[in-house]
Amino acid sequence: MNDKQEKLIDKKGIRLDGRKADELRPLKLEVGVLPNADGSAYVEHGKNKILVGVFGPREMHPKHLSRPDRMVLRCRYHMAPFSVQERKSPAPSRREVELSKVIRESLEPALFLELYPRTGIDVFIEVLQADGGTRCASITAAALALADSGIPMRDLVVACAAGKIEDTVVLDLYDAEDKLGAADVPVAYMPNLNAITLLQMDGTLTPEEFEKAVSMATDGCKQIYPMQKEALKTKYMHIKEETQEETEE
Amino acid sequence: MPTFFEEKQLVTPGELLAEGEYQAGENTYLESGKIFSARIGLVDCDNKKVNVVALRAFYAPKPGDIVIGSVIEVGFNGWTIDIKAPYTALLRASDVLNRPFKPQNDELNQVLDAGDLIVAKIASYDRAHDPQLTVGEPGLGKITRGQIMRVTPTKIPRVIGRKGSMISMIKQETGCQIILGLNGVVLVTGKNTADEDLAMAAIKKIEDESHTTGLTDRITQLLKDEKAKREENKN
Structure with a gap:
């Protein structure tokens, strides 16, 4: 930041990183990147870089955590020490424990937990580089990794945030906007079932602004959803294309 | 509708x-x-x-399924078996010995030890209990020779083919015995390792390209080409 406070959004409605108010950051999704995991995904959302590995369903360890009537979903959100400007201690912080819980609760409605009782699924989320909105990017990637592992799901979960900067409601805040802005509303959403599985708010918004933020975030989710589906299909499509080429020869 | x-x-x-x-x-x-x-x-x-x-799934145990598993632990009156499923399976000593099990006479680790591989059938399984295995049928029991490989469990029907056409073709062309565990573990036993490798390569190709058409023809071609190559090397 310069000495004189720069505006987060200018009069034309262009933000500091050149985006319009309702524009997402560029998104790259990849599935099946870790051969040792049962399912995996990698996401680049703007400058966020997040890797997710899924293991299970498998026998629950320690055993006393298993439930006789359903499987247990465990999530671990972790930020690498080099993911932010100032070194982050690798020990789980208060924030990471909370995000792990929040991410778990946003994914649980998408799974048929009652199908395989006494087992556990582990979801490991590693944030390699953070630039605001990591919880949303993590949920999007974790849903892909779960689908890739072959666990039955009701729907993919997509997440996206909206917020307020300089009295304007905008989509998909990045780090600077998150820190200097007035509010942040992350939303996780299952598009086919039209169900919201995560809704948080940090900051202050009027009821009208809040409603606008939620609808903007769900619209953002609907934009990400086709990309998510495409990423999942790509893993299997390339095999199909290869064999088609072969037969054409 | x-x-x-x-x-x-x-x-x-x-x-x-x-x-x-x-x-x-x-x-x-x-x-x-x-x-x-x-x-x-x-x-x-x-x-x-x-x-x-x-296209992606894990193995869910079902009574009557033939599976291939490995012994992970020798217990008091039976074995714990890893069947590559969300649950570990149990194999009771009396089932293997075919008579009541007497702890004072029988040494379980001399019958089956940790690391041994077995072909078994799932005798019972439900939500509340871990699957129980049985080896009391012909063709089941300890594996003594051959090679094993893993396939995504959902691809097993494709390896079998329509009315077993695919698997019988591979068996015929390579002269190998093949046992398909429904849990995605495949046992290939042949006269020599080259035959086994060929059969395994064919199964691997089926797994990779299972959702495409005309696969049986391509596999036949693959096996014929490999065989021709080997003949050339011999001469």
């Missing part, structure tokens, strides 16, 4: 497949009259029943 897919279309979890008069088949679920996909796979509709042939 419309459907929203083309035959053999690739679908992702949560995709709407059909509405109304249809039945929810494998890897799908029904919610307020609509059928959705629950896994990534290829859809097909058979007699008003909508199925998704999953």
